[in-house]
Amino acid sequence: MNTFQDLGLNSDLLQAITDLGFKTPSEVQEKAIPTLLSEERDLVALAQTGTGKTAAFGFPMLQKINIDSRTTQGLILSPTRELCLQITNELKLYGKYCNGLNVVAIYGGASINEQAKEIKKGAQIVVATPGRMKDMIGRKMVDISKIEYAVLDEADEMLNMGFYEDITDILSHTPKDKSTWLFSATMPKEVATIAKKFMHNPIEVTVGAKNVGSEQVSHEYYVVNGRQRYLALKRLADLNPDIFSVVFCRTKRDTQKVAEKLIEDGYNAGALHGDLSQNQRDLVMKAFRNKQIQMLVATDVAARGIDVDDITHVINYQLPDEIETYTHRSGRTGRAGKTGVSMVIVAKSELRRIKSIERKIQKDFIKKDIPSGMEICEVQLMSLANKVHNTEINHKIDGYLDSINQLFEEVTKEELIKKFFSVEFTRFYNYYKDAQDLNLEASHSSERDTSNEQSTRFFINVGKKDGFNWMELKDMLRDILQLGKDDVFKVDVMGTFSFFNTETAHEKKVLETFNNLEYNGRKISVEITEEKGQGKKGKRQRGNGRKQRGNNKGFDRSAPRGKRSGFGGASSRPRRSRRK
The missing domain is CATH 3.30.70.330 (RRM (RNA recognition motif) domain)
Known part of the structure; x- marks a missing residue:
């Protein structure tokens, strides 16, 4: 594998790469960066979420633009404000040694006048959501008539969100001889249409096979009665005491409802959906990144800006309408070389959709059983035992040891261990001792089983x-x-x-x-x-x-x-x- 020094990047960018601790380029970076640096060509890059696409287009753009000019030369369109801000922050880190660089984010939910002021100061690169960019063009607050490079990031997501007309309108205000770089996780026909309409003989870079899921992610499904979906979710969370997950729901209403129920039941959970204000969304994401929230319940639209490398599980509380959306969901885990698990909770009537997803992503799903109550009690007990065993001793406790020893002087070591672990074990045991079996037999029927109900x-x-x-x-x-x-x-x-x-x-x-x-x-x-x-x-x-x-x-x-x-x-x- 090449190093970043082998890709043709200049010394300012290499110094920033060293500061960021990047060691070796990812596959999409290794394929895209030299190509974009050496040629003025359009490019279509297909790579899963979390494979380093921002650096793949960010470094070439930073090296090619003229920092001494205050003209807007680069435009990057992204589907959500979270992703827009993320790209902007990353570009600033990549260009920290590029004196005079000004990267401005424009997105809804913030003052349009303040954003216009930032652009007027001279922004060589503008990162924008389609809706706000179209609005600013209409108000003549931004001039993209001289841009040299246009990037469509997460192109499939933007089109899936209904931004086709906005994108075509925005690109109509840009020069025909610009270079257009399209980055996408999947290649549905809508993305191919954009490429055909706005790109000339593009180079195609593909990491893995088209529309195929990440090799770092394993896929599991659990068949339950639809009314017991929430109980199944709680058991999957309890089976994984160190879970750090995104739970996907189809609607804003379900997202809020599930998050509230989890919080009521004592889980570190939070909701992320479009009805929240920008400030609320920022607070939730900050808590999630700091791992104060272990289970982030989100809609697909709201989750598109999530860029967290340590997510252990993606839980599909409900399957999405589109298979491409499932690919994006599962791509939230297994990032930066780590492994992850994508779990799906399904009713019998949805089993045929599992087969459709398997064919599309070319990955097999493993059918697993919802754990029994006693299985969860055992897992939680051993998790606590390992945490206690691995805990470093805090010697600030030494001054209290005489009182503690006096309290337990007639208790044997075995009794002390039992008492200590019973504190946590009893809570789970009392909850799960009479728990029912939630599993259903998986017969691939397209109809709901109503044999036992009126x-x-x-x-x-x-x-x-x-x-x-x-x-x-x-x-x-x-x-x-x-x-x-x-x-x-x-x-x-x-x-x-x-x-x-x-x-x-x-x-x-x-x-x-x-x-x-x-x-x-x-x-x-x-x-x-x-x-x-x-x-x-x-x-x-x-x-x-x-x-x-x-x-x-x-x-x-x-x-x-x-x-x-x-x-x-x-x-x-x-x-x-x-x-x-």
Whole structure:
């Protein structure tokens, strides 16, 4: 392997590398840096999260720009403000001996005027989130018409977050003869489209195979009843006393709920999601980096700026919608040459998705059992014993030893050991002594197992023409009904209507919740179908004996379709009709 001295970097950058303690370049750095230094070419680099991509484009850009000029010459776009700040800080460290260097971060959640002032002082490199950059261009607060280098970092994530139009608009304000460097963990078709549209004959650098998971990460899955997902999470945490993890949930609501429950149950946990202010997010991340938080519960969007090398586990409390997102999640562990574990908690109905992920990342998942209560008690006991054995003696205790010895003078060594360890062991034993087995047999079924439960099938008058697929409708229903992820199932979406199941115990709640509920100005009709628990589409109940709420006469067929703004969105939440 080459050293950094072999890559063609100048003495100022090499001195900074020495100060940072970097020994040898990573694979993506070894492949990208010499190429970018020797040629004015576009480049597409595919490498997993945590492989050192920032240095791979940062060092060449710092060496190529003219420090003596105050013109903005480099633009780096990143998906989140956390990542934007991280890149900015790293570039400042890399360029600490580049006298006159000014790197400015621009992102939402901070004063736009202050950021504009920093740019006017002369910023050779601007690191930005797409939304804030587009805003500043529109206000003529930044000039990128003379940039020589543009970097799209975490390109797949930016596109996955819906920034395609912002990126294309931003790049339209840049010179056509600039060099564009695209860095991404995966290569979905959207990234390929960007490369084709804005890049000319790019060099491709690939670390490993495309879209393949890291070799440093092992993948495990645990099959449980959907309603016992949280209990399973706690057991996995208790089985790993030194856990330092990110727990991924699909929604902001679930993220906050799980974090709050963990804190209530005595875990060092915190939530990270988009509803937090920038100051709150900064405080949570500071606590996590300092390991005051052992379990960071996060949404995928909020976690994209996390760059912590010591994460031991990634726990998928819920699987993401996209396989590429799972690749990013698992890439949070196993960084900087260390190993990590990606755990997935799944219901039976989700097992087919495990197989899909295996094919995509070309890694096998190991099926494991949720540990029993007594297994956890043993692990916790031995963890405490090892900590006590390895603890350095604090001799400040010497002055109290006479009193302590007097208290235990009639206690044997064996009794003393038992008493000492019983303090911690008893807490776990009392909690887990009657704990149930949470494991389910893993049969790869695409349907939820309802053989032992009574369920009710409902009709609802929204469907594909309203912009819903089965997953979006399921998420909307569980959000409105405030039910668990697996309490709404067998969702079938048709053109203008749909069907779904819940347990019969929720029947009254469903009908009452959707009574007088509107969507885009029209009444929502939810009715019970004739066939309960069979998963068949069937017909709605008719006649005097039927149970139903709502009225199909309120179905406005001229209402706008193809948008979700009326259901579940922040700008147009479902609302109760006013009774006359």
